[in-house]
Amino acid sequence: MIQINENYQKLQPTYLFVEIGRRVAQFQRNNPDRDVIKLGIGDVTRPLPPTIVSAFSDAVREMGDARSFRGYGPEQGYGFLRDAIAQHDFATRGAEVSADDIFVSDGAKCDSGNFQELFATDITVAVPDPVYPVYVDTNVMAGRTGEAHDGRYRGLTYLPATRENGFVPSPPDTQVDLVYLCFPNNPTGATATREQLAAWVAYARENKALILFDAAYVEFIRDDAIPRSIYEIDGADRVAVEFRSFSKTAGFTGTRCAYTVVPSACTAYTTDGTEVSVRDLWNRRHSTKFNGVSYPVQRAAAAVYTEAGRREITELADYYLGNAAIIRAKMTELGYACTGGDNSPYIWVETGRPSWQFFDLLLEKTGIVTTPGAGFGTCGEGYIRISAFNDREKVEVAMEKIGAAFA
Numbered sequence: 291m292i293q294i295n296e297n298y299q300k301l302q303p304t305y306l307f308v309e310i311g312r313r314v315a316q317f318q319r320n321n322p323d324r325d326v327i328k329l330g331i332g333d334v335t336r337p338l339p340p341t342i343v344s345a346f347s348d349a350v351r352e353m354g355d356a357r358s359f360r361g362y363g364p365e366q367g368y369g370f371l372r373d374a375i376a377q378h379d380f381a382t383r384g385a386e387v388s389a390d391d392i393f394v395s396d397g398a399k400c401d402s403g404n405f406q407e408l409f410a411t412d413i414t415v416a417v418p419d420p421v422y423p424v425y426v427d428t429n430v431m432a433g434r435t436g437e438a439h440d441g442r443y444r445g446l447t448y449l450p451a452t453r454e455n456g457f458v459p460s461p462p463d464t465q466v467d468l469v470y471l472c473f474p475n476n477p478t479g480a481t482a483t484r485e486q487l488a489a490w491v492a493y494a495r496e497n498k499a500l501i502l503f504d505a506a507y508v509e510f511i512r513d514d515a516i517p518r519s520i521y522e523i524d525g526a527d528r529v530a531v532e533f534r535s536f537s538k539t540a541g542f543t544g545t546r547c548a549y550t551v552v553p554s555a556c557t558a559y560t561t562d563g564t565e566v567s568v569r570d571l572w573n574r575r576h577s578t579k580f581n582g583v584s585y586p587v588q589r590a591a592a593a594v595y596t597e598a599g600r601r602e603i604t605e606l607a608d609y610y611l612g613n614a615a616i617i618r619a620k621m622t623e624l625g626y627a628c629t630g631g632d633n634s635p636y637i638w639v640e641t642g643r644p645s646w647q648f649f650d651l652l653l654e655k656t657g658i659v660t661t662p663g664a665g666f667g668t669c670g671e672g673y674i675r676i677s678a679f680n681d682r683e684k685v686e687v688a689m690e691k692i693g694a695a696f697a
């Protein structure tokens with residue numbers, strides 16, 4: 291008899307987006323002539339920038355020519371892309387990252403979900419609340435938690451991100467082994483200061499812990515005082531892994547390319563306390579289970595680092611940040627406290643009532659779809675997330691409608 295991994299039985303249904311879809315469908319059935327504007331999703335709407343498309347299509351043509359055809363590439367990614375990443379994403383920020391420590395992949399979702407499998411099942415794990423659900427569910431699947439009760443899994447340490455701590459949790463008083471951090475944050479839009487990240491690095495060093503730092507939204511940071519990489523903090527290379535993605539940065543959600551940095555100094559331990567290189571473990575895992583990102587996609591990603599590519603992706607992020615500014619200004623004007631939307635594409639709005647109630651109210655009054663904060667964790671109750679990933683005209687119309695309905 292083939293038996294299942296019982297841990298999968300503990301997983302809570304992916305209720306959030308299914309339930310949003312159900313309520314929107316119901317609204318549309320009841321109001322067939324009213325427009326719906328979706329500001330709930332985390333997917334981009336703008337096309338790939340021209341320099342990237344051109345590199346992409348040139349590489350496709352290379353693949354169609356016997357003289358330049360390529361088969362399997364290196365599992366870790368082509369040197370041309372890893373070198374460009376090391377130079378432009380890190381060296382220019384004063385963070386030393388070797389190209390050898392960069393692992394190109396097809397998504398930060400898979401990498402941030404898969405990384406935990408390098409570690410023992412009985413390690414302790416801390417996640418922010420609210421949280422990007424992948425960090426939680428993959429640890430549930432791996433058997434690191436008990437059952438869920440009232441929206442929280444037993445055995446996980448939740449780090450509340452609240453108005454009081456500016457949505458940036460401090461290290462806990464207790465000892466944890468693996469910590470997930472994400473800045474700029476999904477869903478709260480909060481960013482962490484150098485001092486806040488330094489406190490986490492110090493905590494990890496003291497506790498021989500590891501930080502999994504998700505920087506998928508780094509391209510939206512405009513304030514130069516905010517660190518873009520955890521490796522801007524001294525000593526982070528010993529205790530932190532960083533996930534990056536071209537998805538939101540360059541419109542690659544459907545093209546798929548990301549990378550993970552695992553510095554060679556980063557260590558974990560055997561049961562007898564012997565140091566082991568996390569980089570070597572990940573390299574082994576990556577080359578066993580992954581066969582590399584397609585050559586044209588890596589060429590397209592490398593074009594991000596050309597002068598024209600940089601300019602175009604900055605314009606792309608500026609476009610969404612322009613939307614975010616419009617959203618934030620309107621919600622603030624209406625008296626709602628907002629976080630994010632300045633160095634992040636998400637605006638986290640304190641609604642003064644239960645998340646789903648506010649979601650329904652907005653939908654009924656204006657036809658605008660947001661994401662109820664409660665769907666991201668207990669501490670998200672009372673908030674909604676508004677996403678800036680949409681067309682400018684739609685955002686403007688949406689905010690006019692909200693202004694008229696809530697003034």
Ligand code: PLP
Nearest residue numbers: 397398399422476506535537548
């Ligand atoms: N990390 C965070 C925090 C995200 O919000 C997302 C996507 O929404 C991802 C990772 C996924 O990135 P990718 O498209 O590279 O898999």
